[in-house]
Amino acid sequence: MAERAPHAPLGVAVIGAGRMGADHVRRIDRVISGARVTAVVDVDAERAKAVAARVDGCTAYTDPVAAMAAADVDAVLVASPGPAHEAALLAAFERDLPVLCEKPLTPDAASALRVLEAEQALGHRRVQVGFMRRYDPEYARLEALLRTGQLGRPLMLHNRHRNVASPPFFTSAMLISDSVAHEADATRWLLGQEITAVTVLRPAPSANAPDALQDPQFVVFETDGGALSDVEIFVNCGFGYQVQAEAVCERGTARIGDGHALVTNTAGRWGGTIAQDWTERFGTAYDREVQAWVDAARHGGTTGPSAWDGYAAAAVCEAGVTALREGGRVTVELVEKPALYR
Amino acid sequence: MAERAPHAPLGVAVIGAGRMGADHVRRIDRVISGARVTAVVDVDAERAKAVAARVDGCTAYTDPVAAMAAADVDAVLVASPGPAHEAALLAAFERDLPVLCEKPLTPDAASALRVLEAEQALGHRRVQVGFMRRYDPEYARLEALLRTGQLGRPLMLHNRHRNVASPPFFTSAMLISDSVAHEADATRWLLGQEITAVTVLRPAPSANAPDALQDPQFVVFETDGGALSDVEIFVNCGFGYQVQAEAVCERGTARIGDGHALVTNTAGRWGGTIAQDWTERFGTAYDREVQAWVDAARHGGTTGPSAWDGYAAAAVCEAGVTALREGGRVTVELVEKPALYR
Amino acid sequence: MAERAPHAPLGVAVIGAGRMGADHVRRIDRVISGARVTAVVDVDAERAKAVAARVDGCTAYTDPVAAMAAADVDAVLVASPGPAHEAALLAAFERDLPVLCEKPLTPDAASALRVLEAEQALGHRRVQVGFMRRYDPEYARLEALLRTGQLGRPLMLHNRHRNVASPPFFTSAMLISDSVAHEADATRWLLGQEITAVTVLRPAPSANAPDALQDPQFVVFETDGGALSDVEIFVNCGFGYQVQAEAVCERGTARIGDGHALVTNTAGRWGGTIAQDWTERFGTAYDREVQAWVDAARHGGTTGPSAWDGYAAAAVCEAGVTALREGGRVTVELVEKPALYR
Amino acid sequence: MAERAPHAPLGVAVIGAGRMGADHVRRIDRVISGARVTAVVDVDAERAKAVAARVDGCTAYTDPVAAMAAADVDAVLVASPGPAHEAALLAAFERDLPVLCEKPLTPDAASALRVLEAEQALGHRRVQVGFMRRYDPEYARLEALLRTGQLGRPLMLHNRHRNVASPPFFTSAMLISDSVAHEADATRWLLGQEITAVTVLRPAPSANAPDALQDPQFVVFETDGGALSDVEIFVNCGFGYQVQAEAVCERGTARIGDGHALVTNTAGRWGGTIAQDWTERFGTAYDREVQAWVDAARHGGTTGPSAWDGYAAAAVCEAGVTALREGGRVTVELVEKPALYR
Structure with missing residues (x-):
């Protein structure tokens, strides 16, 4: 990792230019603050180039190691298929780069253990695994509520996970x-307990x-704190994408x-x-408003409510x-609407 | 407005360093993409300096005109008190800078008309007024639904606006x-109609x-499309901040x-x-996840789900x-948890 | 009113054999306790006979006064058209019979005043007006909550009344x-205040x-307690029958x-x-269960969950x-299901 | 069973004068139509007398067989403790009386089988078991929806059963x-399938x-149609009585x-x-309104909305x-409220 000015944006190499990788490229470029995509890596060189071309100052690579060696790469986002994760993680550890690794960390427990060992050899954490439910506002509120202890100790967790x-x-x-x-991660995170046994029931x-697809399934986790967590997984429910949890x-x-x-x-x-005030209720609206204004202004335009609306x-x-x-x-009298605002 | 590299971040002067202005500074610096705060302006020099000091490369000013003349200022966000808006807007028009102006545009219709005229003299729109409800996801869905025409023509709008x-x-x-x-703006925007008359009823x-405060009030708007829009405004309701609308x-x-x-x-x-897929349900979670990772990485740290969680x-x-x-x-056997992850 | 054994069922004359009257006949005969329909009155003799024939021991009349004179009539339910109410009420007062009078009491205020005067001449109340919302469980809970004063004084009431x-x-x-x-009655009842002024707004x-039908309308009531009650009335809303109230x-x-x-x-x-216990949650279920059993037993039959279900x-x-x-x-072994229960 | 006039009310002997029995006596006497309690039976003679005394023309017994032999007893409601059910059922079969038997039918499968055999010997059904959830409006709507097949075949049923x-x-x-x-009965009824295996999981x-009470428990039923039905049973949840089901x-x-x-x-x-019309939305309100009127009239009184309310x-x-x-x-002018209505 090259020297980076303290407030300069973080230069990110995105490994994997498939649907998930490309979406992360867009996110870093257009939505979040403080980072820019400086490298896109894919075994398919054309795909890497196509995605890299969407971002100013971004280089395409086919080799993750080469990308990580670039001077403008400060961090790595791994969005390649699971079997490729271990090599990418170990390469990032070589350079002590922070990694956001899409789940699964690796495809099995043995390879995951090797990653753990390599990270321990570094002496500090470098991996954030992409269990993004921990960042969902609803899950975050549930976790925060459980952590207060107001409801007492959690005894059971009922989970529903449905795909169209x-x-x-x-x-x-x-x-x-x-x-x-x-749900395995959500159970561990929400309860703060490890899972000790699994049962899988198979309805017709x-x-x-x-x-030949066993769908739905009903999974029961037991934890070392004596809690139960059951999961309905139903990936052909037909009606929608629905993720629910009740503690x-x-x-x-x-x-x-x-x-x-x-x-x-x-x-x-x-x-x-x-909500108790507008910052809680409309915080997202303010974020979107200013983003819309910035996006238009960067391209020389103006959008949103006009001076006519203000008048x-x-x-x-x-x-x-x-x-x-x-x-x-009382009647309201307006001047005729000027052409500029029509 | 100086020449700006096509993909460089937008340099923003924030005018007004009170609660709202300071919050916009934080927002541009930490939340949204593509802009940076290069100037903070306040009649109170100390307040301007204190807010500017939070952002790298940001200068404090007491004079809006001076700030707008700076080479690193590409756009202006007006968050000063309403009576100061007209002067700030006209100064921005002088330099043809895009402006995001907090509501109200100006405190009365006559001054608002002067702003309209000045903007028309420019020949193109330069003002976005801060009616941020248009960017609230719920309002945006309501507006989108009405625009489809699925429900037919809107006849009435019932609004509730309650503060603690x-x-x-x-x-x-x-x-x-x-x-x-x-609600005046929301009525105009949701219905796509102008308001032609107002009645205000005063319950005990x-x-x-x-x-001596007349609270609550019940306001009825009539529109040029024949619709009614009623508003309960109750600013001492005691129980929470609540904004509702039914079309x-x-x-x-x-x-x-x-x-x-x-x-x-x-x-x-x-x-x-x-929702029909995870991008719709968990889009915000992905945004927050990557932002959390970037924020930690810029300060040399690692946060969120660890490799242990992945294992x-x-x-x-x-x-x-x-x-x-x-x-x-089936029982789950884990290795002992390494010190790094405790 | 003839002498009636203290615990004998109340003999009721139902005046008006239209949709509402016939429904009340069914209700008294099949649903509620302690009364029986002994007379059905209608200006259309055939209609009176047809409805009376559904009930054992019930006589058809065309003249309300004759019905009220019958020995087996203890009370009168008025379900005839509004213009016929005044005469029926005065006739019932003559015999001091208790009356349930469908709303409106009479079609206008002047005739209603005459009824008030006649009832006062009796010296005691004899009329219950059919404002049945007071008996709706939801309205009753709302009224009970307002009466506790927990929420403070009611300031406004928002009502919605929609028909397909x-x-x-x-x-x-x-x-x-x-x-x-x-809503006029619900406003008076929920708030415990009289209405002092009415405004009717007419959206397109x-x-x-x-x-030529002015639908919807938006009505604002003012009360002598300083409260406002607004009513959206929309009788061609297309999607359903919906009655809502927010205090x-x-x-x-x-x-x-x-x-x-x-x-x-x-x-x-x-x-x-x-709910805090099963009597609150399942009270209605017990009532329906026993009614179903009684209805079947009276006709020599048996219904509902069988002994097989119990086994x-x-x-x-x-x-x-x-x-x-x-x-x-643990597996469950059942004997083969006997023919009787198939 | 003596000869009974075809439309005379059903004479019911209630066996068991505890909380449940007494509640059924009240229900038959005051709420439902077409039956009257003619006998109350309890091994505790005082308790039987106390409950019987609340109903006109009702006799107290200590011997169920004697009660069943009475001329005014047409049917039997068994609300005694479970171990007494078998004898009461067999005695009712002797006289071919219809029985509503509170659950459980009997305390174990062997005795339940003996009841089945005795009923089959009669050649027709005489027992309705008190699984009252089948009469709950919400369960009934769920069952009706499942029966339409609109949602396809049921695959799983998630049940929650919580007591304070x-x-x-x-x-x-x-x-x-x-x-x-x-839930065992609800599962069988909603799915129309028999239960073939049971697993009980024991969270801490x-x-x-x-x-020493194992509370909560998590029960999984498997059915002969390949469906799963899981039940959370939690009888010390503290917050309320809650019964939920999701198919x-x-x-x-x-x-x-x-x-x-x-x-x-x-x-x-x-x-x-x-709802599509008022009969669906307000049916219960009409039932309660007329019952309130009848109850008042039987005691010579008048209740509910008055003629003043009508005026x-x-x-x-x-x-x-x-x-x-x-x-x-438009202002509303009322005469002064007469003393009778204050």
């Missing part, structure tokens, strides 16, 4: 290793499941994922919380204040 | 000009309203703001939509696949 | 006198409203009618209550208790 | 035999469970019991149905119709 349809290559084992892997498959605790339950924000059952009441609101409010003071109905 | 408590300086007129101003004030159309209604996402009534059904998930999934294949309960 | 489609004879005035009449009619009080709001039970906003929380549950529970005690999976 | 606290005598086995017994007990089918899911009516997930939409509504509607016709605000 599975891709053609999906196998019965992948319902566990690809899908339920998320849905007629909508491809031939059942000693003094109440808390549920996320069904079209509400976090809903709790406590002491005779079900329901959720109400019209002012005229309406003036009339409203008169109506408040004098009672009755 | 009003600040000490709040007057009865400010319930209109400061609070209902948002709440015992929790400060002396009543010819073939159904759609409501936002009560702890659900958008809820519609149509053809014998109430309810909402279910544990791999071990659990291996056991799960065995349980699926062989039936029954 | 209006009947052909419906006029713009009937939206007020036939539909909003319910829906394309689905019949020619906005000094310390919270409470809403009924949108697919939940009562939902409140209070002190940072939205939501509803959870199967016993066998499952035995296996369950074994599974609890011994761990693992 | 268990009574002192409750044992771990009773969580199965007393509580989960309801809640700190709020009495010593997961091939093309959607349907859930009851969480403060909404039936909520489905289908084809990109979650939500519920909207006030008429006056408000008159003003409303004027306001509609003429525009603007």
